[in-house]
Amino acid sequence: MPPTSPADTAQIVLFDGFDPLDAVAPFEVLHAGAIASGGALTVELVSAEGPREVVSGSGGLPLRATAVLDPDRPGIVLVPGASGRIAESDAAGTDPRPSGEPIPVLLGRALTTPLPDLLKAAMANPEVLVATVCGGSAVLALAGLTEGRHATTHHQGMDLLDATGTHAVAARVVDDGDLVTGAGVTSGLDLALYLLERRLGPRIAHAVEELFAYERRGTVWRPTGPVPLPL
Template identity: 60%
Template sequence: MLHVQVVLFDGFDLLDAVAPYEVFCAAEMLADYEMQVEFVSAEGPRLVPSGGKGVNIEATGRLNPTRKGIILVPGASGELEGDGPNAIPTILSRAMNTELTVKLKHALALPDLTVATVCGGSLVLAMGGLLDGRPAVTNHLGMELLGATGAIPVHARVVDDGNLVTGGGVTSGLDVALYLVERELGPQVAHAVERLFEYERRGTTWRKSGIPLRAEMAVGVSGVGGARDVTVVDSADAERAAVTVESSFDGTWDATIATPIGKLAVQLHISTINGLIQGQAIQGDEVSPFIAPILKGSTLCWSQRVTKPMRLNLNFEVAVSGDVMTGSAKAGILPASKLTAIRI
């Protein structure tokens, strides 16, 4: 028997969870109960409030990351912008910082278990560092953030990467579930569910198979990549990055970045070598070099890959007045984090 665990966390999106649940329930009935589906949470049986209006759904079990079958993670419902407690990025970050991430990491290491996501569910995994180098999709509003975590964004309705199947926006939960029913139980059962629901699965499921596209066509046509890229330096920017004297940014800076999950202490080392600005950031035992630092007027911009507090590609913009630096760090739809620093 194939077991399906639909994960609930505080602030989950109702449609992300309920639509696949109904598809799996219908498949369970039509396939003579060869499939069993239940709502679970990482913490165990409890009433779990959804986002938005806060409708409660009961999780009847604890997520078991070793149970053969499918684990499906929904996205969140809340405010689209800002860093308040009800903002979607905040809800996803809270879910990522629970034991859910550890359990999903364990599940992804098992060959006979598939982890599926709907909408922002892939961001829960990505922000936890579980999708580095893997093709995936999320809601179109989160594709830039998905790429910033090191995942490979694919602009498709459903993306199949073996034991990882991800879906796009909210209604793609139907398509993810129907695709998994067909993959695991066969097309006859999937077709019967489609007829019952009077819904036909949308789009082509993207997989790493078949004849590859020509390299120059891959990004524009297949929709792979793009959002993962860090800042691109054009020729004009490269000229601005070159300086002939020590820049006002040179030195060692004790910086504080105010993120939605707390303040981070970082030390920045910036220097001008052979006319080019270079730098690195040190946080604890992690050293991250600046990527493509460029001067835009009086503002220094660079990208940087970090793993703490989560795996992200951050874009920085800072300015200096004397020995004081101010600016921001941002990744995708996450709210910009304020940066302040003092030269030491």
């Protein structure tokens, strides 16, 4: 049966040096959800600059963005992290991936594009849910968009969130209302399945779980309920 209301759009944002798994895993999950829901969701790859080929930080794998990120479109805006060396010092041989630029450099370069302003507009839109995978939350944090919010990221980036005034939570997926964040790269699967559950319902999410033979891990953390005592 066709959807009874206009479809939401999931815009997955690409920037130079992005981590391809952060983007492709949610793309596949959300696309499957779009099919299972009869078109209640559309999914596309976008960039801050518009249609272009965007080169990832993993072996130079290119993906094509087909549109510019539109913060006025109702639905989901999903920001992946970057793929590269952890820091400049890794060039000395402590990282088994000697090629590629450091992740902080890649994230910093993304912040010099129109991306921060577009993300700020998306976060101000009550019809948009902003989501991130891995270092995507660092992009938001460095742009000053998550101060006072709860978020997670890769375990090696938790201090950065704290330094920006973000409440870093050591959970695989953190739901802070209109901001939903995922931890390390494979958490993109868990995040996307949870987004399907929130937007399209648990039956759609479960059908996609079965399709990919994958079960979500961990409890989705929310800032609700009593604060636990020390264990």
